[in-house]
Amino acid sequence: MTLNTEMQMPPTQINPLEEDTNTKPFSIWQDSFGRMMKNKLVVISLVLIIILLFMAIFGPYITPYDYLAQDLTKRNESPSAMHWLGTDQLGRDVFSRVIYGARTASLVSLLVVFLSSLIGLVVGSIAGYVGGKVDFVLMWITDLIMAFPYLILGVVISVSLRPPLTEWMEDRFLATGNPIFRQTSFVDVFIVIIVITSTAWPPYARLVRSQVMMVRGQNYVTAARALGLSQMKIVRKYIIPNSIGPVIVQMSAGLGSAMLTESALSFLGIGIRPPIPSWGNMIQDGLLVWRTAPHLLVAPAVVLGLMTVAFSFLGDGLNDALNPKQWK
Amino acid sequence: MIERKTILTVENLYKQFQVRLGAFGENKGTVHAVDGVDFDILRGETLGLVGESGCGKSTVGYTILQLYRATSGKIWYDGKDLTQLSDKQLRPLRQKIQMIFQDPYSTLNPRMTIGEALAEPILEHQTVPEKEVIPRVVELLGDAGLSSKCMDRYPHEFSGGQRQRICIVRALACNPEFIVCDEPISALDVSVQAQIINLLQDLQEKYNLTYLFIAHDLSVVKHISNRVAVMYLGKMAELGPKDLIFNNPMHPYTKALLQAIPIPNPHIEKSRTRELLTGDIPSALNPPAGCHFHTRCSHATDLCSQETPRWKQLPDGRMIACHLAVE
Ligand SMILES: Nc1ncnc2c1ncn2[C@@H]1O[C@H](COP(=O)(O)OP(=O)(O)O)[C@@H](O)[C@H]1O
Numbered sequence: 001m002t003l004n005t006e007m008q009m010p011p012t013q014i015n016p017l018e019e020d021t022n023t024k025p026f027s028i029w030q031d032s033f034g035r036m037m038k039n040k041l042v043v044i045s046l047v048l049i050i051i052l053l054f055m056a057i058f059g060p061y062i063t064p065y066d067y068l069a070q071d072l073t074k075r076n077e078s079p080s081a082m083h084w085l086g087t088d089q090l091g092r093d094v095f096s097r098v099i100y101g102a103r104t105a106s107l108v109s110l111l112v113v114f115l116s117s118l119i120g121l122v123v124g125s126i127a128g129y130v131g132g133k134v135d136f137v138l139m140w141i142t143d144l145i146m147a148f149p150y151l152i153l154g155v156v157i158s159v160s161l162r163p164p165l166t167e168w169m170e171d172r173f174l175a176t177g178n179p180i181f182r183q184t185s186f187v188d189v190f191i192v193i194i195v196i197t198s199t200a201w202p203p204y205a206r207l208v209r210s211q212v213m214m215v216r217g218q219n220y221v222t223a224a225r226a227l228g229l230s231q232m233k234i235v236r237k238y239i240i241p242n243s244i245g246p247v248i249v250q251m252s253a254g255l256g257s258a259m260l261t262e263s264a265l266s267f268l269g270i271g272i273r274p275p276i277p278s279w280g281n282m283i284q285d286g287l288l289v290w291r292t293a294p295h296l297l298v299a300p301a302v303v304l305g306l307m308t309v310a311f312s313f314l315g316d317g318l319n320d321a322l323n324p325k326q327w328k
Numbered sequence: 329m330i331e332r333k334t335i336l337t338v339e340n341l342y343k344q345f346q347v348r349l350g351a352f353g354e355n356k357g358t359v360h361a362v363d364g365v366d367f368d369i370l371r372g373e374t375l376g377l378v379g380e381s382g383c384g385k386s387t388v389g390y391t392i393l394q395l396y397r398a399t400s401g402k403i404w405y406d407g408k409d410l411t412q413l414s415d416k417q418l419r420p421l422r423q424k425i426q427m428i429f430q431d432p433y434s435t436l437n438p439r440m441t442i443g444e445a446l447a448e449p450i451l452e453h454q455t456v457p458e459k460e461v462i463p464r465v466v467e468l469l470g471d472a473g474l475s476s477k478c479m480d481r482y483p484h485e486f487s488g489g490q491r492q493r494i495c496i497v498r499a500l501a502c503n504p505e506f507i508v509c510d511e512p513i514s515a516l517d518v519s520v521q522a523q524i525i526n527l528l529q530d531l532q533e534k535y536n537l538t539y540l541f542i543a544h545d546l547s548v549v550k551h552i553s554n555r556v557a558v559m560y561l562g563k564m565a566e567l568g569p570k571d572l573i574f575n576n577p578m579h580p581y582t583k584a585l586l587q588a589i590p591i592p593n594p595h596i597e598k599s600r601t602r603e604l605l606t607g608d609i610p611s612a613l614n615p616p617a618g619c620h621f622h623t624r625c626s627h628a629t630d631l632c633s634q635e636t637p638r639w640k641q642l643p644d645g646r647m648i649a650c651h652l653a654v655e
């Protein structure tokens with residue numbers, strides 16, 4: 001085409017290396033990780049969390065005492081070289097029990113967060129992607145559950161589920177003789193997970209929905225449709241990777257709050273029940289004797305508090321690191 | 329002029345959006361975004377589509393690609409009416425028709441490397457054997473003026489102009505023959521606009537492409553188009569060969585648009601008579617009866633406010649919708 005127009009176009013000058021000589025390849029995730037590590041509180045939180053996970057996995061194998069071993073000659077002893085965090089009313093080693101409590105807390109909170117984010121992901125992405133009446137109904141249910149107090153739900157579920165489940169376990173034990181069915185703590189853990197999950201998923205659903213609505217309006221999704229990609233591929237390669245950031249943040253904070261809720265339920269006697277240690281039921285035990293043996297209350301409470309704060313700081317750190325607005 | 333065959337025909341196309349109005353969405357309204365449009369696009373040409381913002385240009389583009397489903401009308405491509413095809417039937421045809429969007433910043437998936445983004449269309453439509461995918465991606469990057477090192481980078485590491493070049497070659501990756509360019513340079517810095525235009529022209533030559541080039545700026549269209557279509561409030565006002573439209577416009581709206589372009593020579597600029605556009609563009613929610621342009625046209629008669637002008641062909645070959653134009 002000839003340039004006989006008023007608007008003269010200067011000749012193309014595209015330098016292949018223009019502007020791209022000083023940046024080296026790196027992935028967005030590595031980049032986010034690097035930025036996160038600059039925040040001291042986040043690093044401390046991460047260290048605490050790693051210690052917690054280590055305790056949860058290996059704790060029972062490395063503790064000096066068995067968490068159930070009683071020594072009635074040493075009740076409510078103060079911390080000493082033999083018992084770092086003292087002993088409880090039945091003469092059990094508190095340090096070993098706190099460490100076992102980490103296992104309970106981690107197991108419950110990981111499963112709760114996994115399940116509730118999964119439910120939230122499914123409900124939220126359907127609501128956000130399909131929209132219309134489906135969205136309206138799903139969000140109505142979500143809001144209803146979100147408004148429901150978890151303690152009431154906890155009592156209701158616990159009271160209605162525990163007897164039949166316990167009975168079923170006994171039946172199975174009698175039928176099979178398998179000692180695994182004598183572990184009534186499984187029933188407790190199961191019920192706690194159900195209770196917390198059923199009230200923990202709505203915020204994930206809301207979050208995922210708003211993320212999906214935001215992402216699906218982006219040009220890159222339109223361009224993907226113009227390419228003829230299937231809905232499944234668009235959701236998998238475009239919608240989920242771009243909406244997952246805030247969900248990860250929420251999951252981190254959710255781990256902390258699930259631990260707190262598990263402790264609250266166990267404290268009230270509708271969660272994990274003794275003799276299986278949970279920080280919540282240890283705090284409750286400690287409360288009875290807090291004047292004479294305050295360490296029984298302080299030890300689990302401090303660990304619980306630290307973990308909740310650590311997860312919340314990690315969430316904040318992730319939030320800053322994953323926020324696309326901070327990308328240059 | 330070279331005789332060209334038609335590649336795509338748009339027939340009596342309507343696209344309406346149902347919207348809710350008022351603070352609480354208490355009222356419903358219908359946006360007449362595209363309000364009966366007919367035109368065809370010839371193989372190998374660039375058809376420029378101009379009009380003020382909000383007149384429905386993008387909607388025409390989106391509807392051609394079936395990203396919006398037409399309210400009524402037909403879009404003929406390759407002997408098929410695209411509006412009648414299901415998503416599944418459309419999938420193979422999508423290889424042939426692609427789009428370049430206005431905003432390159434949001435057109436690339438931030439979580440995909442450039443290499444992945446360019447390979448995706450190739451793999452999806454299997455335009456080359458598997459082991460030639462990477463060489464093809466490198467070739468495309470070369471077309472965009474970027475080195476193969478860019479493959480592992482993410483979109484946020486590139487400037488707006490570079491991103492638009494990437495978007496352009498990505499649209500080309502599946503070997504399309506027709507591309508809708510929706511204001512591809514209006515979101516970019518003036519200094520890189522010419523680059524993009526030149527790239528589009530080079531690629532058109534290299535790959536025998538047909539463009540529908542949407543712009544709100546006549547000067548860009550003048551540079552790149554073979555024919556120009558002018559749209560006003562969801563309807564076509566005038567369409568014809570570029571020289572005819574620019575040198576001898578007949579529709580009062582085309583004249584007004586042309587006179588809004590400043591002329592670099594101050595003597596001519598001062599002495600020319602102007603047909604200025606007065607008033608605002610009416611709302612597409614409630615377009616005026618008769619000729620949509622009559623509320624702003626200084627030549628409007630009673631007929632113009634009552635009867636919609638036909639879309640007719642003049643002896644010189646142009647199409648026009650104006651009561652004042654004689655056949
Ligand atoms: N998805 C949509 N929903 C409702 N109204 C829309 C939608 N897309 C476009 N419109 C309306 O349709 C009209 C034409 O829009 P558009 O095609 O984007 O114009 P242009 O590209 O010429 O600026 C405008 O009034 C716009 O508000």
Ligand SMILES: [Mg+2]
Pocket residue numbers: 382385386387510511
């Ligand atoms: Mg537009």
